[in-house]
Amino acid sequence: MLTLLAAAAAIVPWGETFICTPTRVWDGDGPVWCAEGPHLRIAGIAAREMDGTCRSNQPCPAASATEARDALVKLLGGARGTLATGHVTVNGPRLTCRSEGSAGGTRTAAWCRFPSGADLSCAMIKTGTVLRWDRYWKGAACR
Template sequence: MLIALLLAVATVPAGQMFACTPIRVWDGDGPVWCREGPRIRLGGIAAREIDGSCRRGQPCPRASGIAARDALVRLLGGARGRSGTGHILVTGPRLQCRSTGNAKGDRTGAWCSAPRIGDLSCAMIATGTVLRWQRYAAGHCR
């Protein structure tokens, strides 16, 4: 029933725990498409856009958007191909996530972790390709 509910809503309500099996990635902070339905914007981090730009009002890392995306893809087990829309296809480990609510559009902001990776946002910061976004980090990744 919970899976059906997640598939029926655009975003997972704040505070809700949910599973995500990553199937595709756009850039270094998301969205990450989950087999179960949600599209995740990783919590507490900022990456450059794929075109190399940074959004106004957010931290702007030195690493390119492509480098950040590729780091996330590696953490999720590596690329398995590319979709017709340019997304990188992955067969990632099952993540356990906690929603922080709507992250604009049909994306769910979330903190996610997996046994081999630990906290995915913190692991991304450790790659040096994204920056901790203090405004949203809420004590994570210190």
């Protein structure tokens, strides 16, 4: 298991398992800041950007960016506050994640599971606020 310092925001190498205790959320597919250091990009899904746009090379859900972000925040235990930067603070459950490597910048793309075993990407799809991104889905199955 990879251990990272909270301030590191290092990319977790592909295939590594790591723990993410969410502390703040930007939008519906991340980044999610983890208390352990990584900035998590939720694997296999696409949400609108916070300015309401979608990148030309990704699926574009009908739900607004705010709706997707708020759905993720709810899954992560609910909002604890909002920072001046626009990030919503959470005190989320400890997620067990498997890295898919870099998602650009300081973000680690990863598949994560709640303590119950439920998959975070699947849970977000079930909210109806994000879309499955087939290019990155890699055959995962939602229960």
